[in-house]
Amino acid sequence: MAASYKPRKGDKSGAASDSPSQSTLIRRWGIRAVLLALIVGLYQWANTINDRFYILTPAELNETVQHSLKLAADLNTDPKTNASLIISTLVNQLADRHPEMSWATDIGNKRDWVFNNAGGAMGSMYILHASITEYVIIFGSAVGTEGHSGRHTADDYFHILTGQQSAYEAGDLTREIYNPGDVHHMKRGVVKQYAAAPETWALEYARGWIPLMLPFGFADTFFSTLDLITLYHTVRVTGKEMIKNLLIGKI
Known part of the structure; x- marks a missing residue:
């Protein structure tokens, strides 16, 4: 008789459980892209004003x-x-x-x-x-x-x-x-x-x-x-x- 298996509470199986969901990855990279754009924008703006300090x-x-x-x-x-x-x-x-x-x-x-x-x-x-x-x-x-x-x-x-x-x-x-x-x-x-x-x-x-x-x-x-x-x-x-x-x- 084949043994039966009942997953325990909280037990997750499959590759999907070992990595963040696609939406989480998209959100993370979206935040990084926004931060990078802000840094680049800040740098470009800063380069328009630094000559006043020379x-x-x-x-x-x-x-x-x-x-x-x-x-x-x-x-x-x-x-x-x-x-x-x-x-x-x-x-x-x-x-x-x-x-x-x-x-x-x-x-x-x-x-x-x-x-x-x-x-x-x-x-x-x-x-x-x-x-x-x-x-x-x-x-x-x-x-x-x-x-x-x-x-x-x-x-x-x-x-x-x-x-x-x-x-x-x-x-x-x-x-x-x-x-x-x-x-x-x-x-x-x-x-x-x-x-x-x-x-x-x-x-x-x-x-x-x-x-x-x-x-x-x-x-x-x-x-x-x-x-x-x-x-x-x-x-x-x-x-x-x-x-x-x-x-x-x-x-």
């Missing part, structure tokens, strides 16, 4: 760079100290021209110089100014580096101080070359491979929503170098400068 301009910065380069050339400085003279002159001029912004000017303080690993490239940087919509840093490498530029939501301007930087976009068969005094404009949304020769240093200026650039700057730490001490100092210095500028009304 104080610096690439043209003015390059004028200051050119003055610093000319001073170093006129003094016929030793190449080993040339970068130090250019950078110190540049930093002092920026702080004098824009007292309405908070600047870090103690470039001799090694504690505030930090390594940066991003897109496979490695360099060191000193954060001169950091706010929500603008940052200005000295960035480069004494030994040279090469990597992925990142695809950013801000415009990035490399004002070359010493050495040489080269770059190209996918599909280009020749490289772009930037020497002291030149400006390499990395437009937002554009991605390149770039390389810096040994002892290349630049004044890097970014304008846009700066916090959205930070994940790219931190990713290599979490997935490659695991250098949490450098990450701590990067967050410490960046946060300190952003807060100082917010307190004086600089967004």
